Amino acid sequence: MSGGRPTVRLGHLYPDHLNIYADRGNIAVFRRRLEWRGMALEVTEVGLGDEMPEDCNLYYLGGGQDRDQWLVAEDLAAKADSLRRAADSGAVVLAVCGGYQLMGHSYTAADGKRMPGTGLLDLETAASRDRLIGDVVLTVDLDGRASTVVGYENHAGRTRLGSGCAPLGRVEKGHGNNGEDGFEGAVSGRRIGTYLHGPLLPKNPWLADVLLRWALDHAGAAVELEPLDDALEHEAHAVATKRAGLKR
Helix, strand or coil: EEEEEEEEEEECCCCCCCCCCCCCHHHHHHHHHHHHCCCEEEEEEEEECCCCCCCCCEEEECCHHHHHHHHHHHHHHHHHHHHHHHHHHCCCEEEEEEHHHHHHEEEEEECCEEEEECCCCCCCEEEEEEEEEEEEEEEEECCCCEEEEEEEEEEEEEEEEEECCCEEEEEEECCCCCCCCCEEEECCEEEEEEEECCCCHHHHHHHHHHHEEEEEEHHHCCCCCCCCCHHHHHHHHHHHHHCCCCCC
């Protein structure tokens, strides 16, 4: 609680390194959607050499280029047990693009060098010479609701899921995890990884609210989130869908 208001504590991992593609905007969405409902967001930034807090309700790991991933990979792997304990307690983890790759067991770069992951998601990623780029539309069934998720992908990684996690969604338009199996992202409990950025959440407010509801539950404030006026967000979602070449 902050001043008597329900509060979500968010751990922003490596904001100085994993911060491309405007993905900080996802945190802005969390903050505003809580504030519009009279609630609060407290952000703790976790950088190289910092201790991983285990008392956050939501952890966010953004995207970065290979050189940035190399800078943080070993540090993050050393903190993986702390992050796993938090996730096992019901905390939410959202990892985007490069952060998504580091949530797996490992990421093999284009030069064949292998960087360690956290193993929080049962997946492996290896880079290809060709990048998968463009608008993406997914059909997603999450937390008892089926809907569409839109975003943008730009990655050389080819991600393969193991049996310990499920895809976030089925690709209607775009490439997804590897351009072959028709799926994108990964979900295991309240751990979500995705290649979609730009950022992800402004155009997908229902997904933001699912994550916030989970985080509030972990914070001991299981509240019903009142509906917001998401007309602008829905318009942005529709524009992204149309740009991808689909009609709704």
